[in-house]
Amino acid sequence: MEPIVVEATRDGVVEARHVVHAVAVRDGRVELAAGDPGLVTFLRSSAKPMQALPVVRARPDFDDEQVVLLCASHLGAPEQVAVVRRILADAPATEDELECGPDPTPIEHNCSGKHAGFLALCRAEGWPTPGYRFPEHPCQQAMLREVAEAAEVTPAALAVAIDGCGVPTFALPLERGAHAFARLASLDAGTRVVSAMRSHPDLLRGPVAADVLLIRALEGWVAKGGAEGLFCAASADGLGIALKVVDGAFRPIQPALAHFLSLLGLDTSALGPNEIENSLGEPVGELRVAEPV
Template sequence: MGFTTLVEEYRGGLLENVHYGAVSVVDEKGNILYKAGNPEHMTYLRSAAKPFQALPVMKRRIDEVYGLTSKEASLFTASHRGEAFHIEALESLFQKMGLKEEELHCCSTYPLNEEAKAERHRANEPTRKIFHNCSGKHAGLMGLSKYMGWDIDTYYKPSHPVQQEILEIMAYIAEVPKESIPQGIDGCGLPIFALPLHKIAYSYLKLACPDLIEDIEIRNAAAVTAKLMNDNPLMIADTKFVCSELLKDNNLTAKGGAKGVYGIGLRKERIGISLKVSDGSEQVWPCIIASILERLGYSNQDTIDRLYALVPNTIVNDGGTIVGERRAVFQWEF
């Protein structure tokens, strides 16, 4: 797999835990500028694919077709964590699009946000499909299928026109043959695809800098999608999650996925970043991403500070006493 040590965690001066993985940084031609571990490592994008899965939707401006607000449309790209403002926007979105919650293919669940989940439990509310963190993405694909006259009931099947178009667009942006992309089924039941890490980085750079996309329709869809994410950072995750903190920086397009995969595009610097934590940990994302930005000499210190505030490098016990630290220890290879 070509993984290297990314983060070490110490307690009382003793090395207690190690997180392995790989990082890739590319330029606007897709050339690898920096790497740690194997940039050819193939990994599923999981929810890091959501901005690209939304491109067929935004290519037809489904938000304008159904009269959606910017906040509602941003949910097409989101891994929302079920806070009250997410659910309110989703319910409005479903009403405007003339969709029914039971038509969602994703399962019924409780919100990922612990406080939001506790609120639903205290109210004795049952699980709902709309609480699923992928429900916004599903709604977008359902709304597009309805608009195009495609079968809504089978929108989740790999053979469905919307899924085929997603695959074609992803292959086009990543500049890989469609036939070379491994496919699986994501946690929400939709098809998901895998790419080498450096191609994920390149794809995120194009999302941040859509002028790199030749096809005018896809270019415009990418520009609209990325703007929706930056305009509505809290809709993309929640009030205490790395994706939302990064998207508060208008220079970045960023999205993470399950099992430790992350993609970032930097507009001014015109570089793309991707990473994979081999054990799937999301807790070490802030440590790794902040360290990458620091090593690249990133100028917005506020963004880096927000990451460290979200998950400090100091490790504390249950009483709040500092008992250890985590360190990003990877080395760049050129």
């Protein structure tokens, strides 16, 4: 099947097109693909639920809100930052130890929950905290092993680069990313992470984010978006999906996701409309999946 094409229209005129590769995997086998399931791409923030696993194992006392913020790409809302502060207090660690950079301050950075979790893991394991973000640090070596295990590949098979928040990010074929997400609940501490994400989805990002909408719309599903147009999700019965927008935009994810899930026989009506709005909040166009030529 060809990749999904999402068109941005205004008054019926197409002014942009986004190409989206998508794959669904169950038990390590591709069930459905639109485009190239072997497309190699970095997991970016979609890896956060896997990176949370060793933290949760080391700190089983963390509550559901704290576990969600380990996985979050938050918007710096007061209720989100407050949970990050609790992770730091329990680590124990200080804001000055966060190495994610200012956005506008380190604790307001959208990856501060993940970084606070790294500090908590370092404290629990007795590792030094300075430089915890570098690839050679024991913390990031643990993350490399965790992602490789989830995808059922060797650590050496993963391409490693530096993410926007300064820590390593890992590249996988799209189908391996879907496979890793399909396995999330079966991994050690995975049920704890999945349960927390489903209990407090709004803390992951914000109420209209695609991953939050999917978690709310489909019973038992968990999802996490990543930078440069990546989106991974999994059902309670072990189906994993991954989508990648070629141009790195995120706006086509929601219509592409709804279309792909409908091809899998799922009701996606709860994912909502795909309107384009102007700065006044007025609908001025739409995002839609193009009909096959």
